[in-house]
Amino acid sequence: MVDFIKIIIKDQLHSVLEANPLLDFYDNINLSTGELKTVNRYGNKITPFKNAFYNGLEFIIYDTGTVTLSGSLHKYWNNGAHNFNDFNFEAFLWVLKDMENKFKIQLENCILKCLEIGINIIPPIQTNEILNYCFLHKTLPFEYKHNSDEGKYKQAQHAQYIIKIYNKALHYKSKGFQIKTEIMRFEIKYTKMEKLNNLGIYNLNDLKTHGLHNFKNELLKEFSNILFYDNSICSQSKSLNNYKNPLYWTELLSNNQKDLFNYHRKQLKNLTARFSDKVQFQTSEILSKKIDLLNIKTTQIDPLTILSNRVACQVTKIDISMQKDNSVLLSHTGLKHYYKNDPKIFEQIKRRYLSKRWLSSDFETQIKEIAHNIRNTKSNQMIKQERIYPPQQINMFSDLGF
Structure with missing residues (x-):
């Protein structure tokens, strides 16, 4: 369930990491002058640093003394290769123990700065159809994104977290993996730590103690907050032509017609419940069962x-x-x-x-x-x-x- 993390490692001796035979650190050097880089490609000042990679994790040691670690714990479990399979609580514990043993990291010193919690499932219909008809999360529009590491996905960015939906199978098929089923990933990326801190989660040890099963309600709640148009609706309602158009919903919001937006969202919910295959409900049930499966003994x-x-x-x-x-x-x-x-x-x-x-x-x-x-x-x-x-x-x- 855990994927990407970014942490600051407190009280980490640089010499311990630099002397680790698994890590090859390289300085960030300007190849033209031979000097340490102090600005990035956008002209902004940066603190000189050295970095090393291991199984998809990046260790950075800054000249100021700050040490960060970022990357996917799920990919780490797969030797850095991928994150399209299941990553259960036992695997999460194994990864933490392996990191402790290999890098002499104390979990209570690993202060969380970013955390992704997500689930891979086989959806009831094609993943791309689900993505195409996810219009809004709460009142924020979903946007298509793409990068070389994560592939094509949809996201809605809030002030403290981002909701993401991926077609994992399509992405990894393009990388040469043989995947014969649909794989959809639903994910919450916490970019600010307030929500986690309110749960008593400040570091990796807190996350381990809290347990991943306790994120179930949050995941299901955020999935239910998606405004999804179910293309299986079979009704004569004239409103459907509007409801299947994402611009209709964003225009209602941009014109400050919140009451009208809420009314029509409720109408769409009623039509979906009465005249559709209830794809969003089916998907939510699959998510729920998968979360339970990944957290049972x-x-x-x-x-x-x-x-x-x-x-x-x-x-x-x-x-x-x-x-x-x-x-x-x-x-x-x-x-x-x-x-x-x-x-x-x-x-x-x-x-x-x-x-x-x-x-x-x-x-x-x-x-x-x-x-x-x-x-x-x-x-x-x-x-x-x-x-x-x-x-x-x-x-x-x-x-x-x-």
Whole structure:
């Protein structure tokens, strides 16, 4: 659910980051003069800095002593590659722990300056149709935006936050990823921290403690604040010609006809409820269920922990009782079971046992490669065991039945 963040790292020793073998820092130098840049391309003064990148995160050390970190935690989880899959609370915790371990960052010292909270879903209709008919958020018009990193999306910018809607599948297909479903992302980008501070969220540790499930009501409320024209409305109302025109709504607002705007918005809501497929309601329900899914505990506390009275894979240690009685390794059947019934377990197994080479391949190929790598892991374990304990050598553990 968490994507982009920008933080200021308090009490961070520069030498710790600069000495980190994972980070290669470069000064921002004027190539013509060899001097540190003090103005940007717009002629505005800037503080000289050095920066480094790792898995989609950017570390900046300014000459003033300020240290910032920005980037997508979701992409970090995918080794900097993308953010079109699911990023649940457990994955979020894993990323925070990994950052603590690799960069010696203390979460309570990571002061939030920007935060994106969003959900990827498969919408009930094509994503582009939803985008085309999202006219306003509250009373602000949606605008199409485009950049090389995020692709084409729609946003409505408020004073303290931005509402964004993306066609994630289209964007990553253009980058060569093989995606066979629609993927729509709905997102709140907090650009000012007042709303978060009112919730007691000031730093990454506060965010971790607060939990991502507590953003559910806010996400659903902001989605309901979208003025959406449902193209499935089947009615003889003459007002529909106006209602499907985004300029009609903006003109009402620009002419200070707020009461008339509210009246017709209510009329559109009634027509949608009575004569349409209720696309916005369907999408909201999908968002709600997806948020719950990303925040519930998995069927196992730890996917690498054997539960009593269950048959466990000898490599992954997760339950494989849904497979044939003589199974000893997680196979195609078990992988498809977890994909359908426990996506969080499936994503964890995929992350561990699927090579980057196959990340953009189709589902069946990924299943085949994961199962293959699990079998290889078992073979490697046996080879290692034989190397440690040659057949002619006495192994007291095997003699004791372990």
